[in-house]
Amino acid sequence: MKKNIVILAMVLVAVVAVWFWDSPGKEPKGQLTEGVVGGKVEGDIPAAPAPKENRYAPSFTLNALEGTGTYNVGGKRDKVLIINFWAAWCGPCEVEAPDLKDIYEQHKDQLDLYAVNATKFDKLREAKDFVKEQQLVFPVLTDAKGDVGDLYKVFSYPMSFIIDRNGVIRHRIEGVIEREQWELYLQDVINS
Numbered sequence: 001m002k003k004n005i006v007i008l009a010m011v012l013v014a015v016v017a018v019w020f021w022d023s024p025g026k027e028p029k030g031q032l033t034e035g036v037v038g039g040k041v042e043g044d045i046p047a048a049p050a051p052k053e054n055r056y057a058p059s060f061t062l063n064a065l066e067g068t069g070t071y072n073v074g075g076k077r078d079k080v081l082i083i084n085f086w087a088a089w090c091g092p093c094e095v096e097a098p099d100l101k102d103i104y105e106q107h108k109d110q111l112d113l114y115a116v117n118a119t120k121f122d123k124l125r126e127a128k129d130f131v132k133e134q135q136l137v138f139p140v141l142t143d144a145k146g147d148v149g150d151l152y153k154v155f156s157y158p159m160s161f162i163i164d165r166n167g168v169i170r171h172r173i174e175g176v177i178e179r180e181q182w183e184l185y186l187q188d189v190i191n192s
Contacts, residue, residue, distance in 0.1 A: 058074070
């Protein structure tokens with residue numbers, strides 16, 4: 001009986017925490033930035049970054065998997081950006097990889113794609129083997145401490161974010177989606 005009460009209490013705390021984090025009344029107060037003109041982001045965008053649609057993407061810097069440099073995210077960019085969180089042991093990530101490769105090759109003049117490996121929960125060697133096997137041609141980054149995954153509230157893999165040129169998250173994609181849906185999301189952001 002005591003075990004059930006403890007479990008129930010833990011579930012209740014988790015529900016309250018999720019509600020508090022996602023509650024619309026809990027938006028940070030302070031400076032607001034006007035929405036993107038001509039795009040589909042409407043109204044004001046809170047200045048505080050958050051891993052949600054119509055919010056500024058949280059900034060980060062990560063190293064490349066092969067140690068060839070670092071990559072920065074945050075703020076305005078020349079191109080649309082896809083950030084894809086993945087792991088080598090993730091079956092759905094393997095299913096999604098050919099679509100991401102195709103998307104990048106088809107749209108690389110208009111977008112960048114950074115694949116962030118959940119290195120904290122993965123093996124570096126397996127990640128490198130995955131990249132080689134899938135013949136990925138876009139930058140693959142390592143999140144060795146899991147800080148960026150935490151920053152973006154990644155709780156499952158794959159998870160992707162499409163970020164517009166103003167640094168605003170336009171689409172948060174949890175799991176694998178059809179290639180056609182990717183195109184709809186991308187055209188929405190590329191053409192705005």
